[in-house]
Amino acid sequence: METFTVEAVVLKTDDFGDANRVVTLFTKEYGKLEANAYGCRRSRSPLSGAMQMFNHISAQITRGTKVDTIRDADILNFYDALTKDLERLAYASLLFEIVNRMTFPRQQELETFELLTKSLPVLSTRNPKIAALIGACQFMETSGVQLNFSRCVHCRKEIVGDAAISLLDGGAVCLDCIDAAQDTRPYPEALRKTFETMLGFNWRNDIKLTFNTRQLNAAENFFIEYVQSILGTGLKSVQFIRDFIN
Ligand SMILES: [Zn+2]
Known part of the structure; x- marks a missing residue:
């Protein structure tokens, strides 16, 4: 054999x-x-x-x-802190569950492997919620189902200032196109900047990791809703986070 x-x-x-x-x-x-x-x-x-x-x-x-x-x-x-600290465990589980649920067996994806190995030391030493969201956001980018955070999905114009966003249409919608879009919600500039910063993060452990709490929570809720809408079912780790962490 x-x-x-x-x-x-x-x-x-x-x-x-x-x-x-x-x-x-x-x-x-x-x-x-x-x-x-x-x-x-x-x-x-x-x-x-x-x-x-x-x-x-x-x-x-x-x-x-x-x-x-x-x-x-x-x-x-190995990362002892991930099994000893409930919040680290919960958020590391969130990233790992998303990757597990959204990948197919036996398809080599070097970028995803590297993302997981680079995120582990950050998840175990830094703010785990921020680290998991950055990991999930970057993973979705490589998986090809990412929302467009920076350009209007209708006219392709770069988004400037406050705009709208639509999960159904696949991302940001500029104020000129809002009537043509389905099921939009507000997309403040600060939330867009949060996503753009997460996508550009380079996983050096010494880099500054601070986000406005309100924008961070908005990014978390929005992103989790998006992932669950693609999967069509809830994530177990999200239930765990809601029951024990938040
Ligand atoms: Zn537009």
């Missing part, structure tokens, strides 16, 4: 049986992969410790006819 090595982040885990886990990896080489990690919940297992969400690992996987199996794994980086 073919065995191959991947570098990956652990996107999701689901326990089954006495000590096993189905692990969803986002790999550098093949994009999203699911594999079984048998016995990994036993402390003596060579996989013990590595098969945890948010770990950055290197793993050996054997291809199976129905399911792949993780044989061995080494932890390259």
Whole structure:
């Protein structure tokens, strides 16, 4: 049977049986992969410790006819703060859930892999809500379903000052086109600048990360509504954030 090595982040885990886990990896080489990690919940297992969400690992996987199996794994980086701090856990889960729900298996997406590995240290040390929103915003940009935040989706003019925005039409609407647009809502200049700053963020850990609280909350609510409208269902991590964080 073919065995191959991947570098990956652990996107999701689901326990089954006495000590096993189905692990969803986002790999550098093949994009999203699911594999079984048998016995990994036993402390003596060579996989013990590595098969945890948010770990950055290197793993050996054997291809199976129905399911792949993780044989061995080494932890390259782990982020303790993400499992110990409820707010960090909640927002890191939000970013990881969005990536998991909006990617297809076995499609290599190097940009997404790099986004996940770069966002983890920022999520574990800086404001996790801001880090998760930046990550989600940048991920949507690479996934090809991003809203147009800076140009009017009707006349393509660059947006200046306050305008409107429409989820149905796919982004910003200038005041001249507002009558032609469907289901618009206000899109203040400050909210546009918040999105533009997030899209331009370069993930250096020393960079300034401050946003006006009101605009940040508006960006969060707006963005989550947009993602959920694409998915057609709610995100579990959003429920968790609403129940325990906000
Ligand atoms: Zn327009």
